[in-house]
Amino acid sequence: MGAAKSPEILFLKQEDVIKAGVLDMKKTIDDIETVFKMYAAGEIDQPVKTLMEFPDPITKDRGRLVVSMPVYLGGNIKRAGVKWAAESLENQRTGRLPYGIDLVILHDLDAAHPVAIMDGTLITAMRTSAASGVAAKYLANLDSKIAGMVGAGVIGRTAIETYLATFPKLEEVRMFDLDHSKSEGLAQEFRNRIKIRVADDARQAVEGAEVIATQTTTRKHFLKREWIKGANFYAQMGTNEAEEAEILGADVLVVDDWGAIGHYAPGYLAQLVNAGTLDTSRILELKNIVSGKVKPRTSPNQHILFKSMGMGSEDIIVAERIYQTAKAMGIGQTLKLWDNPLWL
Amino acid sequence: MGAAKSPEILFLKQEDVIKAGVLDMKKTIDDIETVFKMYAAGEIDQPVKTLMEFPDPITKDRGRLVVSMPVYLGGNIKRAGVKWAAESLENQRTGRLPYGIDLVILHDLDAAHPVAIMDGTLITAMRTSAASGVAAKYLANLDSKIAGMVGAGVIGRTAIETYLATFPKLEEVRMFDLDHSKSEGLAQEFRNRIKIRVADDARQAVEGAEVIATQTTTRKHFLKREWIKGANFYAQMGTNEAEEAEILGADVLVVDDWGAIGHYAPGYLAQLVNAGTLDTSRILELKNIVSGKVKPRTSPNQHILFKSMGMGSEDIIVAERIYQTAKAMGIGQTLKLWDNPLWL
Numbered sequence: 238m239g240a241a242k243s244p245e246i247l248f249l250k251q252e253d254v255i256k257a258g259v260l261d262m263k264k265t266i267d268d269i270e271t272v273f274k275m276y277a278a279g280e281i282d283q284p285v286k287t288l289m290e291f292p293d294p295i296t297k298d299r300g301r302l303v304v305s306m307p308v309y310l311g312g313n314i315k316r317a318g319v320k321w322a323a324e325s326l327e328n329q330r331t332g333r334l335p336y337g338i339d340l341v342i343l344h345d346l347d348a349a350h351p352v353a354i355m356d357g358t359l360i361t362a363m364r365t366s367a368a369s370g371v372a373a374k375y376l377a378n379l380d381s382k383i384a385g386m387v388g389a390g391v392i393g394r395t396a397i398e399t400y401l402a403t404f405p406k407l408e409e410v411r412m413f414d415l416d417h418s419k420s421e422g423l424a425q426e427f428r429n430r431i432k433i434r435v436a437d438d439a440r441q442a443v444e445g446a447e448v449i450a451t452q453t454t455t456r457k458h459f460l461k462r463e464w465i466k467g468a469n470f471y472a473q474m475g476t477n478e479a480e481e482a483e484i485l486g487a488d489v490l491v492v493d494d495w496g497a498i499g500h501y502a503p504g505y506l507a508q509l510v511n512a513g514t515l516d517t518s519r520i521l522e523l524k525n526i527v528s529g530k531v532k533p534r535t536s537p538n539q540h541i542l543f544k545s546m547g548m549g550s551e552d553i554i555v556a557e558r559i560y561q562t563a564k565a566m567g568i569g570q571t572l573k574l575w576d577n578p579l580w581l
Numbered sequence: 582m583g584a585a586k587s588p589e590i591l592f593l594k595q596e597d598v599i600k601a602g603v604l605d606m607k608k609t610i611d612d613i614e615t616v617f618k619m620y621a622a623g624e625i626d627q628p629v630k631t632l633m634e635f636p637d638p639i640t641k642d643r644g645r646l647v648v649s650m651p652v653y654l655g656g657n658i659k660r661a662g663v664k665w666a667a668e669s670l671e672n673q674r675t676g677r678l679p680y681g682i683d684l685v686i687l688h689d690l691d692a693a694h695p696v697a698i699m700d701g702t703l704i705t706a707m708r709t710s711a712a713s714g715v716a717a718k719y720l721a722n723l724d725s726k727i728a729g730m731v732g733a734g735v736i737g738r739t740a741i742e743t744y745l746a747t748f749p750k751l752e753e754v755r756m757f758d759l760d761h762s763k764s765e766g767l768a769q770e771f772r773n774r775i776k777i778r779v780a781d782d783a784r785q786a787v788e789g790a791e792v793i794a795t796q797t798t799t800r801k802h803f804l805k806r807e808w809i810k811g812a813n814f815y816a817q818m819g820t821n822e823a824e825e826a827e828i829l830g831a832d833v834l835v836v837d838d839w840g841a842i843g844h845y846a847p848g849y850l851a852q853l854v855n856a857g858t859l860d861t862s863r864i865l866e867l868k869n870i871v872s873g874k875v876k877p878r879t880s881p882n883q884h885i886l887f888k889s890m891g892m893g894s895e896d897i898i899v900a901e902r903i904y905q906t907a908k909a910m911g912i913g914q915t916l917k918l919w920d921n922p923l924w925l
Contacts, residue, residue: 250916284633291653303653303661303688304651305649307665317633321686323690323693333584334585335922336693338692342665342684344665348669349647351684354684354698356918572914572916575595579595580679581676
């Protein structure tokens, strides 16, 4: 036996994660495309995430949650990790903390030791929209000029970045949020890069848009199929935005991971399947499209709906890039789980 | 909206966790008893843990694993948390790192923000044996004098502590481990507190003992019912130690959490149930015994088997005590997930 080891954990706060490149949307989209290819190739072990929801003390509706998303990425990456995510309506009310706050841990499987702990808040925001970008790359009309969006929070911002990176001819984003100041803030923030028109209501934001994205925390459907059926691509990143007619009426219905979406009964698709209204044979998985197994777009007139719940593998592949970059740059704070382990 | 907040995370390395009292077995047993009472009262949200196993590169058998154990403790505690646990046979071979290495994260549900990240390695070792202590308190003959144990690793050490705390008349622990030096090390370590007789084989350790505990990483049954059927209590902390005849033949069979044990097919009890050999009506849960709902010991001659897999709630309740103690003592290192969050 050798001497006891005291391996290091690299702790990366949000500022470190930014320095290491988390805001690079093109790289994030590449990472996410890689993950879907790996998933299709059977190189990812991704058990169904564990979601715990708690009532909000004020609305009494589900308003606080924690989610555990353990993953193993095989292939050339060989990294185990977990994202531990939390969301709270309380933060939305006070505006003093992000609505969602996340932590990512990367692990060395051989040594059974964590190698990195980092803020996962921006990783989550970036990868969530980037998945819609990967879906759009394979499913949308990439010449689209007008995007309609609902939800001007953190994911709204990254959704604009994603569509900017995905649709080279994009001319305008129409944005609605119940809080107008948020839409206006984004319009201001992006003013030198893209025209953002602040919409008065959701309908105005999406009607007539060629590509749509919604990213809200709503618990009630508000998006009418009538308004959006002319769009060629719609990425629904929230749980409950589109009415039943849209889910059932879309020409093609694609999800990121049916394992998780189908598992959680409060999810709208799971409810429709359980009620016998939606046949699972209609639900395609993005991995099979990215791998080329299925090519669902056969005409420019199709209306294709992409519904995502988010996958831990998306977080871990981005976190791995951040970790490697931070190491190479000498960024971050070194932690030790012990100076000397008491018991071996 | 107020100014953005930068809440603190208390990072506790193993030395801090020790200062904050993790090695106090009596407190740990109290914590675990509380957890089982809370579990019985419906105050704990404990989804089935997510276990991922990977082949060991040398033995080709399962030899590396990571487990995610998210939990919410309600009642007076109100704490969400997750234990992220890893094990590797590689560490057992090199002897330079513990076989199992764990991290515990405690979360504030309202703020969706982690409040503590700590080494969970000793917490795991302490709570695993402590659960057997709680089971023994309700199921064993507490006048027992002779304990027989197999497995002199980390959990072997805490098992001795547990039995010392639980059986006031304990005179002797008979210990076997494939690595004799480990048993000898423990005999030396405990020489002023209890006589530890190093056994030549497993049979010698357990035959004639009144209470038994096994804590090994074996994948093959080695413990014969014939050797141990005279014992009044047997705590099986490993997965596969006792042969089928023992599982089926014990007068009473108690588990810590059938939700998890029944879920994992590689687990021996799940196999027996799936094969139709073991009826689930025979399987009692410890929470119902601690709450007084079931009193399975009706005679001193009964042989009662307690099989545990470990519960995340055990880790979180101990971690919460450590966290509160460390805060009060001013121990640990303060981390910030950000100086200022980029996006609110």
